[in-house]
Amino acid sequence: MTLTQKGHATLDSFSEIDAYNSRGVSMRKFLAAAGIAIACVLAGVGAAAHAGSGSDGTVSTLDLPTPSWLTPQLEAQIVAAGPRGIDVPAATLDPNCLGTSPPYAGTDGVSVNAVSAGTCMVSPSGCTMNFVFTDGTSNYIGTAGHCASRGKTVIAQVATRVDPTDTVMATLAAIGTTVLSWNNGIGKDFALVKINSGLRVVPGVAGALGPTGTFCGDPVGQPVMHYGHGYIFFVEQGYAKFGEVIPDLSLLVPFTSPEGYNWVGYGLPGDSGSEVMNDAGLAVGDLTHGIGVAGLPVPGLSFGTDMKQIFTLIGSTYSLVTVDGRHVNCAGLIGI
Secondary structure, eight states, X not given: OOBOTTOOBXXXXXXXXXHHHHHHHHHHHHHHHHHHXXXXXXXXXXXXXXXXXXXXXXXXXXXXOOOTTSOHHHHHHHHHHGGGOEEEEGGGSOGGGOOOOOOEEETTEEXXXXXXXXXXXXXXXXXXXXXXXXXXXXXXXXEOGGGOOTTOEEEEEEEEEEOTTSOEEEEEEEEEEXXXXXXXXXXXXXXXXXXXXXXXXXXXXXXXXXXXXXXXXXXXXXXXXXXXXXXXXXXXXXXOEEEEEESOOTTTSOOSSTTEEEEESOOOTTOTTOEEEETTOEEXXXXXXXXXXXXXXXXXXEEEEBHHHHHHHHOTTOEEEOTTSOEEOSSSTTOO
16 A cells, blocks of 8 residues: 555555456446536435435435344344344345355354354345444444434345355344444434344455455545445345545535535445445545435435544544454554
């Protein structure tokens, strides 16, 4: 990794992402034009950035409701099953929860079931979990505040397996309880879920090469990607979505905090809470809002809360856990 004079990380040591970036560069050029056009739409209609909005040209949160197949009976079974969880045939699920959930492997053993950064949440909302955090004693995982209010039990995917009949099974478990939550619009939308001690934790984002550290500066100009569980149109669920951070559009869209940020790139229903990283794998923030026209998301602009604000909210006792197990925060570009 090389640092420019402005302290930005470049991709020279992360050539593994080149295959994604070759597709992402051309897409960012298209999205840049789309972002400008949609910014003009926002200026014309006076967008409102609050949960529940989603009419023509407005900004709204990107959560989904709890899926219809998650009945109260099934939810109770999942909670009662503890860390083992319940296997559900993937074919019976909506596509928003068919992501990869890697197993745990460490010096203390292996486990098929594990809570992975970037995993899929199905309750209390259809959202995406982001980064793994720790206070030195317990493990936590983040998401958007509008996805999980304080005290809520979170059910998420903890494994993907193939049974003896060659049926793909997704394992769902009650991974923990929300202990901190802010649902106050762009720039102050984050929640922290304490992971149940019986579950192993994988801090790396499935399908990506991070997080490798934290980026707590102004992310303007950073190429970014997020790995969410939103799906619609032609988009392949569970693949990284690319964009580039642009100057804040706070004159057109109300930000709750100056630590809100926006980027040219599309977010989809179910992407709320997604981790956002730059091209060096550094954590930049989360994804919380996007633009909708006629109730449908459109490629253009996405919004979120940056890492500086996330650490301001949760406090200095917490650190982000990197893909290689280091504990980092905003003390330096890649933490300590």
